[in-house]
Amino acid sequence: MCGRYTSTRAPEDLTKLFDVTDWRPEETLAPSWNVAPTDQVYAVLERAPRDGGNEVRRELRALKWGLVPSWAKDPKAGARMINARVETVHEKPAYRRAFAKRRCLLPADGFYEWQQVQDEATGRTRKQPYFIHPADGQVMAMAGLYEYWRDPGVGDDDDTDAWLMTCTIITTEATDEAGRVHPRMPLALHPEHYADWLDPGHQDTTDLRALLTRPADGNLQARPVSTAVNNVRNNGAHLVDAVS
Secondary structure, three states, X not given: OOOOEEEOOOHHHHHHHOOOOEEOHHHOOOOEEEEOOOOEEEEEEEEOOOOOOOOOEEEEEEXXXXXXXXXXXXXXXXXXXXXXXXXXXXXXXXXXXXXXXXEEEEEEOEEEEEEEEEOOOOOOEEEEEEEEEEOOOOOEEEEEEEEEEEOOOOOOOOXXXXXXXXXXXXXXXXXXXXXXXXXXXXXXXXXXXXXXXXXXXXXXXXXXXHHOOOOOOOOEEEEEXXXXXXXXXXXXXXXXXXXX
């Protein structure tokens, strides 16, 4: 799974990296070295205008991490839907509509996973966190889905509070050094697949699944980091520093 990651790039940098045409300065997020479920996160997505125009715009939006299906009675359901398995994402009721129509990219610098290790001093088993990131330092474009949830307590559809936008991260079998730490990892897309993945008019699930191939070996590095990352209240660049 992917339950924690880092996202520290400024929106001005992300708009250039992903050829974004629209972003909202009021949705600017602070850099985070400890992004956790239910946090607001950056997502790159494409949407047609609500007035029925044909021009699709590529946007950078701040969404809540943890997908809430449109049919959910309670938005708290999103806390359990932070990841979608690539093997079943196209058929699970919570994800299949979003997979066909509402896909996104979630930019990250890297992600955390935990490995069971034995403490040499005490002999007890503990969880050691690792920071896993692209070896070349480039951004990870994690494949994701997004969804709209209509708050029944707000009467006006045009009220911004009427709609909650949420997202989930698609995971796959781990490769590279990530596979030594944990069997699952977020699925990052190659730049040549961004356009096809984001295109809302591209709804052939067979073609879409073909884009979700396992990452090439040799692209990721992992290093042990402090257990300070275990606490979601901790943040800062020191969280990704290597420890012995």
